[in-house]
Every structure is written in C-alpha cells, then in structure tokens.
Amino acid sequence: MSLIEKTAGELIELQSSGDATAEAIADSFLASIRVQDPKVQAFLHVDEAAVREQARAVDVKRKTGQKLGALAGVPVAIKDVLCTKGVPTTCSSKMLQNFVPPYDAHVIEKLKAADAVLIGKTNMDEFAMGSSTENSAYFTTRNPWDLERIPGGSSGGSAAAVAACFAPVSLGTDTGGSIRQPASLCGIVGMKPTYGRVSRYGLIAFASSLDQVGPFTHDMYDQALMMEVIAGHDGRDSTSVDRSVPAYTKSLDIPIKPLTIGVAKEYFGGGLDSEVEASIRTALKEYEKLGATVKEVSLPHSKYAIAVYYLVATAEASSNLARYDGMHYGHRAKGKLDLISMYSRTRAEGFGQEVQRRIMLGTYALSSGYKDAYYLKALKVRRLIKNDFDQAFSECDVILGPTAPTAAFKIGEKSSDPLAMYLSDIFTISCNLAGIAGISIPCGFTKTGLPIGLQIQAPPFEEEKMLRVAKMFENATDWHTKRAKVG
C-alpha cells in the first residue's frame, strides 16, 4: 500500500516510527495530485512550494524534539468556502475570484495549531449551493470511481480529493447534506457535526442557521481524530456551544451495548434506488448480528423537509450574499455606472444561475406580503421536524438509513432540472433543519461499482456515540479499505 492510500492515523504512526517524513508524505500526495487531478479536478488551488514548506517545518519540529500537534504532517484538503489567510478563497464563484482573506477561519487555525499540512483548496458548488459540484464557476469535479459521474456536492472537491487519494482527510461544509451526500457518492466517510459543535467563524455563509463544518476521511479513527482537532467553543461564533470535546479516539472502539437502531419508514419510500435500499437492509442485518435491536420510528414531517429547507436556506442566503455587491471587495462590473446599475451588473456577472435562483427565492420568501406564508410558516414546520427527531430519539440511540437516494449520477443528468437535483438531498436535509449530528459511511457498491453510503443520525452533541456505532460496522466490514482507481 502506497503512502497516498494510508489514513491520517497510519501516516502519523509512520512518522513517529521514523518510516516516513512529513515532506515525503506531502511529496507523495502532491505527485498524486499532479498526475491525477487533471482528470478529477478536485482542486482550485494548490501551492506546492507552500505545502512543502509546511511539511518541512513539521519535520524540523520533530527533529528538534518540539511538541507536535495531533495532525502533525497530515495533508488536509480544504473546501474553498473556508477562509485561509493569504490564500485565495473563492467559493467557486467569479464573485470572489480574486479574494484573498486577511484572516484564517477558526478550523484553519485549529488545523495549523495541530501541525496539519494544508495541501490545497477544493472545488465546490458556487457558494455551497448544489449537490453535484456542477455549479462551480470554474469546472466540474469528477467522481474518482467513474469520471463520467459527479462526486456529489456541494463539497464535491473535498470528497473527491480523499476518494482519489490526493489527501488522506479533508474539510467540507454541510448545509443540507453537502458533506454526507458526496461522502456517500465517493465511498468515504463524511460527518456533519451537531450545529454549534464546530465554530463557523471564517466559513463563508450560505445559510447561517444550517451551515456546519465537518471532516471527510477514509475511516472512523480519522473522523475521531479530526473532530478532536476542529470541535469546540469559539468566542467569535455566538452559536458555537461551550461544551467540552470528548476524546473521541479513546472511546471509539467501545461498542454501544445495548444498541437500539431506529429506522424511519419515511426513508424507504419512492425515489430510493433498489440497489441502495438492498445495501442499507444488509447493513441493518449486520448491526443485528452485532447485537443491535432494530426498531421502526417515524419522522412524519420529513416529507416537508425539502420545502422548508428551500425557504429557510434561501432566505438566509439572500441576506448573507447581499454583501457581494462590488463595493468593498470581490468582482465589480466595469465602466462608470450609477450605483444601482453597478450593483445589479456586478451581481448578474458575478453569480451563477443557481445562486441567482436561490437569492431570488429567498428574497421572495422574506418579502412583505409573503413572509408569513413562506418564511415564517417554514420556521414553524422546522420546529415540527425537530420535534419528530426528539420523539424518535426517545425510542432509539441512532437513526439509520440511506444517505442519498441513488449512487452517483452522470454529469449533466440533473443539471437542467433543479427540482430533481434538490431531491438528491432528501435524506440529509432534515438533519440540518433539526441541528442534529449525521454521518455517512461506506456500506457497499452498486453492480456497476459505484459506492453506496449508510447514514447514521444521532441526537445533538452525541457525536461520540455516533462514531462508536459507525465503528462497530467498520470493524465488521471492509468497505472503508476500498480505494478508487482513477481511470
């Protein structure tokens, strides 16, 4: 097994045993990017010299006996929605094509403090709006398992980077499934932590009440490791919660006993691909073998989740994205224009179609005369969706189901039909609306060799339990050891 197929945990061990240096590790991944990324197109920005410099600094620290952080020498790919000081951060938008943040996001500070090596910024749907990475203003990222297909989205670049072995781990953001869905489609692990578990400071907002940062990894140990680094209170994010962060890596291998698994009947309705369903049913059987009790639970309001999401998320987005007006930074329409023309030309040129569609939707939902029927009604239903989960979790430890209704679809297949595209998040969206934790883990392949993901959802701040439940499955299966062969 070459270095690039290793997990972060393994790379850390190789360094401590003296079998690899951070620089050698970085070089292997950079080489992999150089050769394969032209096909996958996961990255928007890689600065090889800067990567080597970071890696060398870690090696020097080790040689001189200095204390090393938890991710010393581990390359981490970063979704281009997270601000990196002095490094372009574009949100895959023309609007921010030349934007270089003067500060680091909280999670970036944490990674740097943990001696991680930031290997590059990854492609995404523009402003995290999309489920396929086709909405990037620059290019579409390919699924490493089948280059004709999308990697999922919006964190498609970060998912593909791990699946293609360009980095052992990466960071994404999840507003309605943007970590879990691409993790599922790329055959890796991706977690959306509880809202408030990870600071959003420096995460360029799409929908503030739904956005959350989370890791992509090959396995559960790396998830635990990444979460130990990025989770925790940050005074700069008022919605980040002041709760201690458990030592996830320490408890990871302790199985949950007794374990009651909830299965929501609503997750097995129409639209669920039969191969995906079969894989999920097999996974449930596996859990029964491990001693779990499987119990049917109900999430009766989940059928409204997509409608609620596209009102709440777009309303917040219409306000969050108002700042991109050409006035203070970012793209500005050329020519001597009056104020209003400058605003509208700048925004028409700088934003892609899907972003414009969502800004209009959200503006409409908040407009006087419509706000009660749309935005405020959606908030009420959001509360009901949350109540559904509270009720369900009173009867079970975690809820299991499919992450996405299908495996990766073909590039262009849904791009002309926004509603069909929105439905690919049908199983992931309610988790964000309820503010709970969710994770997607690999649980099989279709006959054509496309990965399938199993979603585990847990009550707020029960990431530790969620990781342990997932680890039970990982210990019993070998899906997490599979690596894509980029063709």
Added chain:
Amino acid sequence: MSSPYQIVVGLEVHVQLLTQSKLFCGCSTKFGASPNSQVCPVCLGMPGVLPVMNRKAFDLSLRAALALNLNIASFTKWDRKNYYYPDLPKNFQISQYDLPFSYEGFLEINAASDPKKEYKPKRIGIIRAHLEEDAGKNMHDESGKGGDSKVDLNRTGTPLLEIVSKPELSSPEEAKAYLDEIRLMLREIGVSDCEMQEGSLRCDANVNIHIQHEGELAATPLVEVKNLNSFGSVAKSIAYEAERQYAEFQKDPKNYRIGNFSKTTAGWNDAKGVTVVQRHKEEAADYRYFPEPDLVPVVVSKEEIEAARAAMGELPSQQRKRLQESPFSLSAYDAGVLSAKGRRMVSYYEEVAKEIGDGKQVMNRLSDLVMGTLNERKEEIDQFPITAPKFTDFMKATAKVNQQDRRDVFKHMLENQSDAATAMTALGIKSAADFDEGALRQAVKDAIAANPAALEDFKKGKTAAANRIKGHVMKTQKGAPNDVVQKLLDEELLKA
C-alpha cells in the same frame, strides 16, 4: 392664543453609546480618526465573519431604558434589516424588529410655554428603545467636478440606541424640551455624549396636525422629517411642517380624515428653512426583516436589571424634585436650571448649600458668579479652581460685603488661585466681622465732613446725594457691610 390646529409630533432619536468598542466587534468607536482606520474583517462585513455582542453596550442600553421608565423584556432577539447602501458593507443592519429589549415607558419634560421662566412637567410616552449597529459614512465629492464618492467605515458597527416616542409632543418647544431632557439624562447616566455635531445624537421627527373642521376631527398625512442637525432645526422644521400642512389642508379640507396615514419622508433644508419631499410611502423600502441567525437571543436576568439600575444613579427628574424639598427648597425653575447643569454642578451646589443653610442664596451666588464664569472659560465644574469648600468660605466671608466687592473678591480668587481671606486682604476688603462699629461711625462722620456740598444737597431734599457720601465711605472702608454703613449714615445725617 388659539391655533386653528393641534400639532402632533413623535420623535425617533438615535444615540451612540459610550462604549470603547463597537457593538459586534472589538474596533474602537472613537470619533474623528482618519477614515477606515478603525475597522476589522467583522465590521467590514468580510466573507465568513460573525458578530459577537458587546455586553457593555447591552448594559448601557439597559441603563438608558430604565432611566426612560421602559419595561425590560426578559427575552430579546436580533433581526436583520436588509437594504443596499455603500455605507453598509453587509447590506443588512443588525437591529431589533418585533422583540425589542425594552418597551412602554415615559420621559418627563418641561412643557412650560416659557421654560426660562417656569417649570411645568409633562410625561411623554416612549413606545420602545432598541439597540442596533450604526452604518458608515458616504462622502461625496463636493467640488462639483464629479469626483468619486468615498466611504468611511469607522462608524460602522458603533452601538446605537433608537428611542421612539409616542406622538405626544404638541409643539416645537415641547420637541426641543424632550431633546434637551434626553440629552441631559443620557449624559448624566453616562450612556451617550449626545453630540449632534458629531452625530452621536440624531433625530427624525414625525409630524402631522389635527384640525377641528365642521365638527369633525381631521388629520393631515404624516411626514417624517429627516436631516435635522440641531435641536433648533428640529423645532423650526416642526413649525414649518405644521404651517405647510395646514395650508395644504385648507386647499381641500374634505379630503382629510384621521387615520389616513400615508407617510411621506422629507428632508429639512436648514439654509432655506424648508422641508423637501424625498420619498412617498409607495416607494418605501421593504426591509425583509428576519431573525439574525448568527446571534443568539439575549436573556436578561433580574440581577442584570438591578445592576443597571444601580449604575444609573439619580436622574435629573428625581434631582429636580429633591432640590425643591428641604433643606434646599429651590423653586421649580431654579431646580430645573441647576439640574440642567449636570450632576457634578448639583453636588457642588449641595456641598455649599449644606454648609451655608440658605439654598436659595447659594443658588443665586452660583448663577451670578460660577455658572457664567464656567461658560466664559468653557470649563467644567470639576476643573474649576474655586472648589466647593473654597466657595463656601467665600460665601461666609463676603456675606455682608456689597455686590461689587464680592465680585472683585471672586475675580481675585479666580485669577490668583487664592482663597477668600487672601483675596480680601490683598484687595483691602475687610470681612464683616473685622469691622468695629465705632471706627465705622467715625469714617462716616469723616466722609460727611469731607463732602460739604453733598451734605448741602441732601439737606435741600436731594436724598440721592447721600449715596455720594456713602461711596466715599466705601472707598476707605472696603468690605464694610452695606447695611451697617447705611444705618450709620442715616443716623449721622440726621445729626448733621
């Protein structure tokens, strides 16, 4: 005087809070720094930044709300007010919409028609006060050469308290009195310095008039007057609007019914003394308010309210009431004048009055000597060289001294940083206690003898001639008690 209409005014006052840092970031709020030198990613609205509430700002606004007798909501949240403007980098303002932190209060003002002569209290209802962030400043090229406009974002994010009164002000004078009282009170309790010139107090006036017409009450449409840059222009613009609206009304009285409140926004042109319509209601912006998802709601505890109340101290209205009671027993008018000078002047007064005993006399001396001097010297009472104990000594030493000598002593003390005794010695003015009646009588006799012509005139019935003799006495007997000299002179003139 009866007017054909009743003026109805409500004021929206914005005051900047006296915090060191901005409402949602750590930048300084200091006025007058070079443009864009007090900014950070948060107040610049850079991608990815988040606001964090400044608790000090919230505490100050709690204090202000309690002083305005407002109820404090136990739960309050933040909302976004969305609109596009270059001085608003996020293109939304964090404000409070449907759940302001305070509601339903009142402010007592002096509604006397001549507030310089009397004090007539009136309670003006306050609908609400809420906290929000200030915008920056657009600066346009005024050379006429069409240069670029510039934006200064130093002010962006400064905490602003918006205080909305009920439409209970009935005249331009009342509006001015309301502003005077708000400014005095907020300065006194340390909430804001309320400098209209620096923009730390801003005011919009909602004006209309009610008219009794053919037995029915008619009302003109509401006009919101903006761009008011002094308390004087607030009063002037209200008077102007009322007259203008009445003239409009008279053109077609049938068209006016109460409740027909389509609102117009107008700007006050101070140079021309007129209002200019800016925007009609149909063109009003839709601010698309919604709860600010980046901030958590604020829960206010009883302890916090009590702490804010304790920090508030005595309010001007309480002070005025107390000054009219024993031991000070000032008139309502004097109490108003004194209280308007601020807390530190009041305590100076109290310190002196408690020693002297005669509150009214101390007030007279203060307004005669100290207040005017402070104005001339542009000084505050706590930097004044004649401290309260020194002024107390001065009052005692010059109790029987005539007015001119008293002023001379005061002036000497001020110029030489001396005390009353030193000043009087230097000026050759004896304090009342130092005069021996026998010696004084001799001085009076000498003066009569030295002024035979005046004596002659006096005897012919020109009583004013006695003053010439008295003046002669005073020249040699500086500081001699006026009443004693008069008595002795009267006696001696009878004998002469």
